[in-house]
Amino acid sequence: MTSEDILLAPLHTPPAYAAVVDRLRRAIALGVVLPGERLPSERTLADRLEVSRVTVREALRVLQGEGLLVTRRGSSGSVVAAGATSLDKLGEEYKAEVGEVFEYRMAVETMAARLAAQRGSEDQIAQLLSCQESLAASSDVDSFRRADSEFHLTVAAMSGNMMLRQSVEDARAAAFSWLDLREFRVFHESSIRGHSTIINAISRHDPDEAAAAMAAHIDQAHDEVLAALADTPAPKSGRTRSARTVSR
Template identity: 40%
Template sequence: MARQVTSTTLAQAVADHLRMRIHRGDVSPGERLPAERELAEQLGVARISLREAIRQLREDGYVEVRRGSSGGTYVTELRRPAEAWRARMRAQVGEIDDILDFRIALETETAVLAARRHTESSLVPVREAVEALHDVIGRTAFRQADSRFHIALARAARNERLEEAVETARGELFSPRDLLPFREPVEETLRDHQAVLDAVRRGDADGAAEAMRAHLEHSRRQLRIIVFGADEDGVDDAEWPAS
């Protein structure tokens, strides 16, 4: 029997959609969301459902409501969601590997198809996303450039279902690099993205898949550092800030 759609489930769907946009970096910490009427129209939902969705996001630490002349609903610095993510990963042994195994299966094939099917014009946004990493200032700009790279690469693969899967996956999985010291993941990610782009541009499908796999294995290592507090070289948890 199909589940009945209620205002509560609709509000949850709206909250999930806004949460994914925040995770992808579409909406940045400190940024004000559109006014209630405008946002409800954009999303095609009733204002009562939007209000409930905003309430859920407030409870989870994603947004805060400010009063006064510059009042409105603003995205927070995401400290509470980041800590909640880390706590969940610690409690659910094996979740990290499940996440990365899924992304490797999905995005290595994306890289293969991009190498085989890309056009020069389709690689322009991929190259621009790589170049943007050279100049990023702050974690939000990094998350945005990182997401643009992976989504643009999926578009270059010219498979709408694959593109949608990559975009959805990036929105559903919290961005764990927000818990890392800033410079190291940027420099490593820049090298990895450049290696993927170079292989795709050459039409080297195997090389593109291998470069993407290496990139995501680096992400696996970063995830382990974030969650468990020490890497294989014994980095102490105190060296890794919580936000």
């Protein structure tokens, strides 16, 4: 890209309803709202998002058309559909993007873990332990998704860097659509182990160890995703490359 491209490339501003669609779709992907749960009312969404109710209504229609939301007879408001994150099927385009998503996670989440070990408070460490308890107690992919997201976003918030926090959210929203299409047990036990190692490193306020622990966790998750996409058994351990050769 040339300097002229940066300055003069055409702008493509999406309509307001598309921004609302993206916000709601992300919330569903991250497990902020789970299948069977009701979204806030149109009025609440419009007030909080600072858009018109017409804009919200159009966004809800789009998500209903995608099968992400349903409206139950005799009730007001929209409910997240069962299997809402199973958007049709995994296409070749998504499979090609998986590597980029995990490279992005590697970059931003390892730095977040490093800063969390330096800056995190005891109250925030207690919050990580609470997330870990929720993850261990999760019995389905939806409760797993919520607990897993809360853990990683808490680590990002502990970094004290809001740009990193947003980047971690972006990366997780991009990565989560494959999860409940595959075997839940593939990710559950390894996530508990990975999170435990990260918590221990952050609790000791060891930045290098925290970054390495997050790197190993993301590496293992990447292996499991690739195995799931290929319908092959997940490997028992992560790749052999070291945390130093792949900074996370």
